[in-house]
Amino acid sequence: MPPHDATAPTPTPTPADAIVARFAAAIADPALPPPVDTIVARGDLASRFAVYRNNAWVARLGVLDDLFPVARRLVGDEAFRAIGRRFFLSDPPIGPVAQDWADPFADRLAASDIAEVWPWLVDMVRLEAAWMRAHHAGEAAPIALADCAAIAPEALMRHGLRLHPSLSLTASAFPIGSIWAVHQGEGEPAPLATEGPETVLVARPDAEVIVVVVAPADAAFVAALMLGENLGAAADAALDVAADFDLGDRLTALFRLGVVIGIA
Amino acid sequence: MSTTFMTTAPLPAATLPPRAGVGFKPQHFEAIRAGGAGLGFLEVHAENHMGAGGPPHRRLAALRADSALSIHGVGLSIGHPGPLDEAHLDRLAALLARYEPASFSEHLAWSSHGGPLADLLPLPYTEETLATVIDHVDRVQSRLKRRMLLENPSTYVRFAASTIPEAEFLAEVIRVTGCGLLLDVANVEVSAINHGFDAIAFLDALPLDAIGEVHLAGRFDTVDAAGLPLAIDTHDAPTPPSVWALYRHLIERTGPLPTLIEWDAAIPPFATLAAEAATAQAILDRARETLDAAA
Numbered sequence: 383m384p385p386h387d388a389t390a391p392t393p394t395p396t397p398a399d400a401i402v403a404r405f406a407a408a409i410a411d412p413a414l415p416p417p418v419d420t421i422v423a424r425g426d427l428a429s430r431f432a433v434y435r436n437n438a439w440v441a442r443l444g445v446l447d448d449l450f451p452v453a454r455r456l457v458g459d460e461a462f463r464a465i466g467r468r469f470f471l472s473d474p475p476i477g478p479v480a481q482d483w484a485d486p487f488a489d490r491l492a493a494s495d496i497a498e499v500w501p502w503l504v505d506m507v508r509l510e511a512a513w514m515r516a517h518h519a520g521e522a523a524p525i526a527l528a529d530c531a532a533i534a535p536e537a538l539m540r541h542g543l544r545l546h547p548s549l550s551l552t553a554s555a556f557p558i559g560s561i562w563a564v565h566q567g568e569g570e571p572a573p574l575a576t577e578g579p580e581t582v583l584v585a586r587p588d589a590e591v592i593v594v595v596v597a598p599a600d601a602a603f604v605a606a607l608m609l610g611e612n613l614g615a616a617a618d619a620a621l622d623v624a625a626d627f628d629l630g631d632r633l634t635a636l637f638r639l640g641v642v643i644g645i646a
Numbered sequence: 647m648s649t650t651f652m653t654t655a656p657l658p659a660a661t662l663p664p665r666a667g668v669g670f671k672p673q674h675f676e677a678i679r680a681g682g683a684g685l686g687f688l689e690v691h692a693e694n695h696m697g698a699g700g701p702p703h704r705r706l707a708a709l710r711a712d713s714a715l716s717i718h719g720v721g722l723s724i725g726h727p728g729p730l731d732e733a734h735l736d737r738l739a740a741l742l743a744r745y746e747p748a749s750f751s752e753h754l755a756w757s758s759h760g761g762p763l764a765d766l767l768p769l770p771y772t773e774e775t776l777a778t779v780i781d782h783v784d785r786v787q788s789r790l791k792r793r794m795l796l797e798n799p800s801t802y803v804r805f806a807a808s809t810i811p812e813a814e815f816l817a818e819v820i821r822v823t824g825c826g827l828l829l830d831v832a833n834v835e836v837s838a839i840n841h842g843f844d845a846i847a848f849l850d851a852l853p854l855d856a857i858g859e860v861h862l863a864g865r866f867d868t869v870d871a872a873g874l875p876l877a878i879d880t881h882d883a884p885t886p887p888s889v890w891a892l893y894r895h896l897i898e899r900t901g902p903l904p905t906l907i908e909w910d911a912a913i914p915p916f917a918t919l920a921a922e923a924a925t926a927q928a929i930l931d932r933a934r935e936t937l938d939a940a941a
Contacts, residue, residue, distance in 0.1 A: 397807060398727040398775050405767060406759035419770070420803040423841045425874035430802040430840065433878055434765060441764035474761025477734060478721025479696045483762075518697025547698070589701055 409435045410471055442470055445480040446487065449514055452565040453506045465496060481518050484511035502561075505554035509562055509582055512550045513593065516586040519548035524587050524640040527633065533645070539614035543607050543636075544644035548586040551596075551605055555579045559595035587640030594639065599624035600632055610646070662687045662714055662748045662859055662904035666926035668919050669718075669908050675705050677916035678713075685923060687714035687748065689906050693721045696737050706745060715747040716859065716906065724782045724796070725769040726756035735789050742790055749859055749904070751795035751828040752786070754779065754816065770805035771815040779815075783823040795826040795858040800833035800879035802840055812837075813851035826858035831893045832885065832908075836865055839877040845892055854900050862893060862926060863908040882911035885922060894929055901937055902930040 395403070404417040408431065416431035446466045447454055454462040469475075473490050475483040488507045491497060497504045524546065530538060552558065557574060559582035564571035581601035583594045596604065599620040606616035613629070620627040636642060665686020670678070678688070688709055695702050695717075709715070721734060742750055755766035769775050786794055798816055810818075820827055829852065838845040864883025870876040885893075885907070897903065907922040 396727060396774055398770060398772065398778065401770055401805065401807060402727055402756060402759055406763065409763060409765075409767075416803065419805050419807060421806050422803055423843075424872075425840075425876065426871040427803065429870035429872075430876060433802045433876070434767060438763045438765040438767075442762065445764065470761065476761070477731065478723070478758060478762050478764075479693050479734075479737075481697060516700075518700045518702070520698035521700075521703075548700075586700060589704065 405434075409438050439467075442466070445483060449480070449484045449487070450507055450510045452562050453503060453510060455565055456506060456561070457500065457503060465491065468494075481514050484514045487511070502554070502556040502558065505552065505556055505558045506561065509552045509554075509558050509584070509593075512552050512582075512584040513591055515550065516548035516584050516591045519546075519586055522546050522643040525637075525642055525644060527637040527642075530645060538645075539617075540612050542610055542612045542616075542646035543642050544646050545604075545608060546585050546587055546641040546643050548584075548591075549604075549608070549641050550584050551581055551601055551608070552584065553579070553581040553601065557595075558582060559593065562593060583639075583641075585639065585641045592639065597624070599627040600635075603627070603632060604636070612646075662716055664902035664904055664930065666905050666907070666923040666930060667714075667716070668923050669906060669910065670705075670709065671909075671913050672701075672705060673913060674916040674919065675709075677920075678709065684927070685713065685920075686927075687716055687904060687906075689716040689718050689908075692717050692719040692738055692741055692750075695741055710745050710747075715745060716749040716751065716904075717742060717745065717747040719750065719752040720766070721757055721762070722752045722786065723756045723758045724752055724786070725754055725767075725775070725779060726758065727775065727778050730782055730785055731758070735786065739790055742792070749795060750790060750792060751797055751859060753797045753799060754819075755799050766799055768799060768801045768803065768805070770807040771810040771812060772807055773809070776810060776815060776818060779819050780822050783819060783825050787823065787825060793824060793826055793858075795828040796820070797828035797830055797861065798833055798852075800830070800836035800840075800877075802876070802878075804841060811851070813848050817851070817853050820853055820856045825856075827852065827854075827856040828859045828861060829854075829857045829896070830861035830863070830908075831896060832861060832863040832865060832889050833879060835889050835892055836877040836879045839867075839875050846895060849892070849896060854896070857900060857903055860893070860896070860903050860905040861908050862889060862905060862922070880911060881908050884918075885925075890925070890929075893926070897929055897933045898936075902933050905930065 401419045404419060408414045408417045412435060416427050420427060420431055422430055443463050443466045469487055469490055475486040488511045491507055492504045557576045557578060557580045559580045560574055560576045564574060580595050583596045583604060585592055602623045603616050603620035606619040617629045663686045667685050667687035667689060670688045670690050690706060695706055719738060753766050756769060757763055757766055783796060796819060834845050834848055862885045863881045864885055866878040866880045868876050905926045907919055909919055
């Protein structure tokens with residue numbers, strides 16, 4: 383490309399710019415005829431152009447199906463595809479990497495009128511986006527609680543914990559972790575044994591992504607650690623939520639999940 | 647060494663072995679690790695390996711340890727008239743630095759326009775688009791510090807604005823940029839059926855000595871609303887007999903070339919894919935014997 387000249391007027395679209403723009407517009411809108419620029423040596427232009435339109439929509443909506451299998455099951459294929467079409471038409475993601483579409487999709491769903499009708503759908507999409515982030519997150523080796531034995535307990539309280547880069551918490555006013563769990567596998571989901579809010583911890587300490595519903599105090603504890611608070615402050619945050627929060631017990635559980643990778 | 651003007655200095659050209667390989671699918675990981683069916687190389691899509699870590703990278707690192715690797719991009723949109731996505735190019739550079747594959751390839755197509763379209767879309771072949779594609783291939787090769795292979799597309803429509811035949815367009819990009827050709831024989835036949843041209847004459851017009859890899863794949867044959875043949879490049883079936891015939895014709899002319907079985911949808915058991923690769927390998931072996939006998 384020629385060097386950019388800030389004083390130059392906006393370049394007029396070239397023939398290729400215009401052809402590509404018309405082609406993309408006709409892919410977006412099935413009501414449009416094939417672009418005027420296209421021809422066929424033989425046969426029917428509309429059916430041939432339709433191959434491109436079909437491929438582009440099947441591929442993109444297929445990506446959303448793969449990223450959000452539970453959200454799709456909850457609202458049904460037809461509604462989920464309608465939401466997907468709107469996403470690609472109104473405010474598409476940037477870039478060709480499918481996994482990068484998960485968070486923009488969640489953000490735009492949260493900002494849309496659909497969030498008012500189906501607020502739980504936004505949370506489920508956020509949970510599945512967190513799963514995908516964890517799946518692709520960088521590698522880091524967990525440490526064991528025994529690795530902290532050299533630090534005196536009082537001193538340890540002044541340290542924070544370095545947590546696995548795949549770790550996230552997704553909070554919801556709905557039991558999204560339980561809903562997610564009963565929708566794993568092909569069959570009819572088991573009835574929910576719970577209702578009410580849930581916070582879900584997602585991480586990938588090794589090869590497999592783990593999805594764990596955590597108690598409110600545990601969620602406050604992990605959230606504080608994620609913000610870089612030391613163990614003392616994180617325990618205080620948890621105790622504000624539940625007076626019976628047992629730091630030793632919860633710290634052991636956190637290390638057992640394999641999500642602690644160092645002492646800060 | 648040469649007085650010919652080149653837009654880029656000669657680039658390192660790692661090459662794939664002239665043997666049969668397959669497109670890697672995660673469900674075949676164990677079967678490939680168990681024996682690999684004597685495959686010459688494996689190919690993966692770049693865009694499936696652009697996270698920082700996780701199972702995709704763990705598998706790729708394991709495969710790379712005992713197999714030649716081809717990284718095949720599907721998202722660079724080289725044929726779009728706008729500037730290349732530099733952020734995507736950066737990620738490609740990081741991926742290639744991490745795995746040092748024997749080959750990197752992309753398509754003569756565009757796939758984004760203000761957002762991803764997730765399909766390989768056709769471009770008009772004009773002096774303007776030729777200059778753009780040459781610019782883009784130059785930029786890719788200088789950023790990635792390696793020679794790339796450019797793949798011929800399968801197409802369903804053409805453009806009234808086109809003034810350059812596709813084979814000539816590809817040949818000129820290759821001549822000016824020094825890139826190689828990824829010749830998709832299945833694409834040649836899909837386009838030949840859809841536009842009613844002669845596939846062998848098309849091959850004859852290409853710089854066959856620039857081929858760095860061959861693709862073979864299955865397709866879906868149907869008819870359009872006018873009842874005329876329409877071939878759709880689906881990568882979901884065995885390579886049809888007519889594509890094998892065209893491939894044999896090619897290999898008789900060129901000698902053995904790295905050859906990939908592409909199967910991206912309705913993925914079969916690994917044994918099916920391995921049998922397709924074995925068919926290609928047998929054709930390559932015969933070409934090798936012919937060359938050896940002539941030597």
